[in-house]
Amino acid sequence: MRKEKLDQHFEKLKSEEKIFFNYMHENYPLIKKSNIFLRDIEYAVKHFFELKEIKLQFEDVEYISNKFIKSLESAGKITKLDNKTWKVDQDLAEREINTKETAPEASLTES
Numbered sequence: 001m002r003k004e005k006l007d008q009h010f011e012k013l014k015s016e017e018k019i020f021f022n023y024m025h026e027n028y029p030l031i032k033k034s035n036i037f038l039r040d041i042e043y044a045v046k047h048f049f050e051l052k053e054i055k056l057q058f059e060d061v062e063y064i065s066n067k068f069i070k071s072l073e074s075a076g077k078i079t080k081l082d083n084k085t086w087k088v089d090q091d092l093a094e095r096e097i098n099t100k101e102t103a104p105e106a107s108l109t110e111s
Helices: 003-015 017-025 038-051 058-074
Strands: 035-037 078-082 085-088
Touching: 003 017, 003 038, 003 058, 017 038, 035 038, 038 058, 058 078, 058 085
Parallel strands: none
Antiparallel strands: 035 085, 078 085
């Protein structure tokens, strides 16, 4: 696959970062101060694009994943621990929060 196309896929991944991390969070822990591993990111990237019906060769997945990891490091979202491990410095996945009010509605009655 040409580098231009891979760079487009990287930009797509970067623009859908929250969606990607919410998807990734379904299978991998993305809790602040936890570790995240290279292979986990690579397989999440591969499957994320497969859901979009985009098949990537593994060398393409590696290229996109490495660029994505570098962008996350630059943004201070992860910190490199070694060549295959990073520490999560921010909550990357949004968690569902119940914001519905649970108070019963007041009923209006005439006296």
